Amino acid sequence: MVEIPGPNPGRTIRKKRAWKFVISKLLTLVVLFFVIIDPLTSLVVFFVSTKGFEKKAKINIALLSVFLATVICYLVLCLGSQLLELFNTDINSFKIAGGIILVILGVNMSLGKSINDIERMEGDSIHAVASIIATPLISGPATITAIIVSAAEYGKLLTGLAIGIILAVIWLLFYLSIRFHEVTAKAKTIIQVTTTLMGLITLAWGVNYIISGTQALSLFA
Numbered sequence: 139m140v141e142i143p144g145p146n147p148g149r150t151i152r153k154k155r156a157w158k159f160v161i162s163k164l165l166t167l168v169v170l171f172f173v174i175i176d177p178l179t180s181l182v183v184f185f186v187s188t189k190g191f192e193k194k195a196k197i198n199i200a201l202l203s204v205f206l207a208t209v210i211c212y213l214v215l216c217l218g219s220q221l222l223e224l225f226n227t228d229i230n231s232f233k234i235a236g237g238i239i240l241v242i243l244g245v246n247m248s249l250g251k252s253i254n255d256i257e258r259m260e261g262d263s264i265h266a267v268a269s270i271i272a273t274p275l276i277s278g279p280a281t282i283t284a285i286i287v288s289a290a291e292y293g294k295l296l297t298g299l300a301i302g303i304i305l306a307v308i309w310l311l312f313y314l315s316i317r318f319h320e321v322t323a324k325a326k327t328i329i330q331v332t333t334t335l336m337g338l339i340t341l342a343w344g345v346n347y348i349i350s351g352t353q354a355l356s357l358f359a
Contacts, residue, residue: 163292167300173339174284177308178332180275185315187267199268200312206272211301215294218286229290233351236283240344243280247337
């Protein structure tokens with residue numbers, strides 16, 4: 139009589155642990171990019187700078203800005219290591235430099251500077267507004283740094299998924315702000331408070347990058 143092998147409990151447990159590990163890392167990256175990109179600040183910029191535009195123009199700005207940011211982010215994701223080689227640097231040095239940028243960004247966010255200068259954008263053209271929202275707001279130096287470092291540490295697949303999730307969230311926020319214009323207008327104070335808290339988290343990530351990069355360089359010194 140031939141025995142039919144049953145399910146392997148050990149293999150099932152290993153698969154579950156592997157999935158938990160992957161999901162945990164993905165959530166870490168999503169939180170990292172949410173904090174650094176700060177979709178809420180982009181939402182405020184989008185809302186204020188598109189006050190004088192019709193609904194169709196607002197949708198075009200939202201689509202164009204997210205599209206441009208997507209192209210920039212995934213180009214950096216695909217060419218990150220080549221960019222480091224091109225500028226004759228390594229990931230640890232880039233961590234330190236990026237950490238400094240994140241510290242500066244975190245301080246500015248905590249002090250509310252990212253919101254205070256938004257009014258200057260009001261009345262700009264569709265392409266000008268979309269370009270400014272795409273970069274440096276969504277895909278600025280801090281985001282580029284985080285993409286290159288995260289791709290080296292977590293892999294391009296997880297990093298790409300995390301970026302895609304955040305970009306989808308940004309588009310959704312833009313769309314909802316167009317649909318519910320009055321609600322967005324009343325939420326500016328709440329967004330400011332949230333941005334301040336995320337600024338502190340960004341500051342902590344920056345310090346962590348600097349420490350990590352410094353420790354790695356000291357090992358090879």
